[in-house]
Amino acid sequence: FPTGRRTVFFRSLMGLPTPLSGDRKSVQVVPNIDNSSDDETNYNSWLKKHPCGLESFEGIMKGLKRKKIVVFLDYDGTLSPIVDDPDRAFMSSEMREAVREVAKCFPTAIISGRSRDKVKEFVKLSNVHYAGSHGMDITTAPTSDNEVDAVSFQPAKKFLPVIQQIREVLEEETRKIEGAMVEDNRFCVSVHFRHVHERDLDKLEKKVETVLERYPDFHITSGKKVMEIRPTINWNKGHAMEYYLHTLGHTNEDDVVPLYIGDDRTDEDAFKVIQMRGQGIAILVSSIPKNTRASYSLKDPSQVLAFLLRLVRWRKLSSSSITNPLP
Numbered sequence: 001f002p003t004g005r006r007t008v009f010f011r012s013l014m015g016l017p018t019p020l021s022g023d024r025k026s027v028q029v030v031p032n033i034d035n036s037s038d039d040e041t042n043y044n045s046w047l048k049k050h051p052c053g054l055e056s057f058e059g060i061m062k063g064l065k066r067k068k069i070v071v072f073l074d075y076d077g078t079l080s081p082i083v084d085d086p087d088r089a090f091m092s093s094e095m096r097e098a099v100r101e102v103a104k105c106f107p108t109a110i111i112s113g114r115s116r117d118k119v120k121e122f123v124k125l126s127n128v129h130y131a132g133s134h135g136m137d138i139t140t141a142p143t144s145d146n147e148v149d150a151v152s153f154q155p156a157k158k159f160l161p162v163i164q165q166i167r168e169v170l171e172e173e174t175r176k177i178e179g180a181m182v183e184d185n186r187f188c189v190s191v192h193f194r195h196v197h198e199r200d201l202d203k204l205e206k207k208v209e210t211v212l213e214r215y216p217d218f219h220i221t222s223g224k225k226v227m228e229i230r231p232t233i234n235w236n237k238g239h240a241m242e243y244y245l246h247t248l249g250h251t252n253e254d255d256v257v258p259l260y261i262g263d264d265r266t267d268e269d270a271f272k273v274i275q276m277r278g279q280g281i282a283i284l285v286s287s288i289p290k291n292t293r294a295s296y297s298l299k300d301p302s303q304v305l306a307f308l309l310r311l312v313r314w315r316k317l318s319s320s321s322i323t324n325p326l327p
């Protein structure tokens, strides 16, 4: 990176304000001035470019009655609100029921940065497909009660022993930085800094960078107050989405419409795939303006819930109107 870009990159990585900084809960390094009316104006003008998925629902679904919709959902920040403790990012029972119903109507996959086991433990549904580690650990749902998830693709499998080694080194190196937390996401590792004091952020960043110098096959991506260490392979959430479309038998079909809802930078890879396909619905979950490839937006997980419920209602009404067309 040239120095300027590098600074912007690391500032964004550390959650510090940048020209594109997205997370409202970023560390406050500027005086606390009340900018709420500016914020609202900016959000409203951003909404014109990325209209609310609820308000645009009819327009989005127009002409899709006979199409095969395949639903993809991110977990943190989409199905569950962002909370302080990653181990307590539970989804509500209403959300669980809504996802269960969605999955009865459409093939549905959850693609998360978490380890697959952990996200499944949170979601607790057997009728959805799960992909953990940002799509690097893909399974398909059982087709009968006595089956288990079938592991279908793990493109980073050969890195597994090294990833576990990196996790141990990071745990050791960051142990003395108060608030830092290392999370094992199986094919990737998260270093959380939500609770790290601002004065220690640089130190943490340098420690993680120094560790990674020893592992040239790995790189860091950034999420919400988290550094994600992952193997450098050409595989992301967008590839995972395409993999599912292929596995579910929807390759090259013109009438297949992927619908992806996600809140984070890693979800942009899936939005990009949808944009390139020229068919599909990409929805960003955000309560602040963000640079995104998604066409639509939802403010927070409560709007995601409302959208999913509406989707189920729409499917039920549209299938009855297809089976029993009006005279």
Ligand SMILES: O=P(O)(O)OC[C@H]1O[C@H](O[C@H]2O[C@H](CO)[C@@H](O)[C@H](O)[C@H]2O)[C@H](O)[C@@H](O)[C@@H]1O
Pocket (backbone or CB within 6 Å): 074, 075, 076, 077, 081, 082, 083, 084, 085, 086, 087, 089, 111, 112, 113, 114, 183, 185, 190, 192, 194, 223, 224, 225, 226, 228, 264, 266
């Ligand atoms: O792809 P996702 O399912 O969105 O996973 C991305 C990361 O999500 C989790 O961290 C984020 O949510 C936590 C709980 O709300 C929050 O405390 C943390 O600050 C956020 O970054 C998860 O813990 C990470 O491992 C995932 O990489």
